Amino acid sequence: MGYKVAVIGATGNVGREMLQTLVDRKFPVDEVVALASARSAGKEVSFGDNKILKVKDLATFDFKGWDIALSSPGAKVSAEHSPRAAAAGCVVVDNTSHFRMDPDVPLVVPEVNPEAIAQYKKKGIIANPNCSTIQMVVALKPLHTLGKIKRVVVSTYQSVSGAGKEGMDELFEQSRAIFVNDPITPRKFPKQIAFNLIPQIDVFMEDGSTKEEWKMVVETKKILDAGIEVHATCVRVPVFVSHSEAVNVEFTRPVSVEEATEALRNAPGVVVLDTREPGGYITPVETTGDDPVYVSRIRKDPTIKNGLSFWCVADNLRKGAALNAVQIAEVLARDYLKK
Structure with missing residues (x-):
């Protein structure tokens, strides 16, 4: 017997990827519904190769009788409708930032802390972490088990798809404009993104960090270990899909490159x-459409005691969003809902 699954925000990049991922992973679905705003109601989205779903209006949808909602409509929309779905008995896996730091909502990466899913009963909601956090903690988990991590310094190189369809459109339009010598007016991003880098993702905070950088700090502590210190610099780069990260790790004991490599090779979700x-390393273009977190360039950092550095890349729409949400739903269905 399968599950009735609602996909909220089904017309967006992540929502479409959620629908495809449900099919790819053969999630036991009896019925699926695509939900979005009223202006998208009536549009069609694909569910696998042979099925077309007509989008329904989220605002008027009754969640009673539905088992799981995979939600990625934006934080404000989720703040209103995820609790409404949960109150109707539909467990929500929420991809927005709104519930991540709520102490009564588990923040889950299945390869890292699947046991936290049990806490969903408090509010009926499970939070999907930020895309850049997800891929980093998947790679950090086996290393933390190996040698206990004391400190992480990370620089991210994040694709424009992290800013949604508007971000992807802006990179495409600006790139074309440069070749035909048209003027460029940034709209989605604060500066030109084509052939450029922007050291700002999300808004600035009082200490000079951006909210994206703050997310990586607090989410890593909540998911992996509150004792790990994290310092992040997040940069938007002119890449359509897949985020890259240069990660520097300080352990509490010596960890060799060979030990770290072996631990990573044996870790779930890591290649x-x-x-x-x-x-002999991975790049964003090569990971697009793939599920794993790829790790390359593992090497000793001789400037600190017990230091290692590595490079990791993952498709931010897959593992950074849709795949992680579906993996949570899989554990939820297998261990908790059990039809």
Whole structure:
């Protein structure tokens, strides 16, 4: 017997990816509904190769009798409708930032802290972490088990799809404008993104960090270990899909490159590609459409005691959003809902 699944925000990049991921992973679905705002009602979205869903209006949808909602409509919309769905008995896996730091809402990456899913009963909501946090903690988990991590310094190189369809459109339009010598007026991003880098993702906070950087700090502590210190610099880059991260780790004990590599090779959700030759590493283009977190360039950091550095890349729409949400739903269905 399968589950009745609602996908909220079904017309967006992540919502479409959620629908595809449900099919790809053969999630036991009896019925699926695509939900979005009233202006998108009536539009059509694909569910696998042979099924078309007509989008329904989220605001008027009755969640009674539905089992699981995969939600990615934006934080304000989620703040209103995720509790409404949960109150009707539909467990919500929420991809927005709104519930992540709520102490009564588990923040889950299934390869890292699947046991936290049990806390969903408090509010009927499970939070999906930020995309950049997800891929980092998947790679950090086996290393933390190996040698206990004391401190992480990370620089991210985040694709424009993290800013939604508008971000992808802006990169495309600006790139075309440069080649035909048209003027460029940034709209989605604060500066030109084509052939450029922008060291700002989300708004600035009082201490000079951005909210994206803050998310990586507090989410890593909530998911992996409150004792880990994290310092992040998040940069938007002119790449359509997949986020990259340069990660520097300080352990509480010596950890060799060989030990770290072996632990990462054996970790769920991680693929190591590291041959120390030209091209012997992963890049964003190669990970687009893939599920794993890829790790390359594992090496000793001689400037600190017990330090290692590595490079990791993942498709932010897959593992950074849709896949992680569906993996949560899989654990929820297998261990808690059990039809």
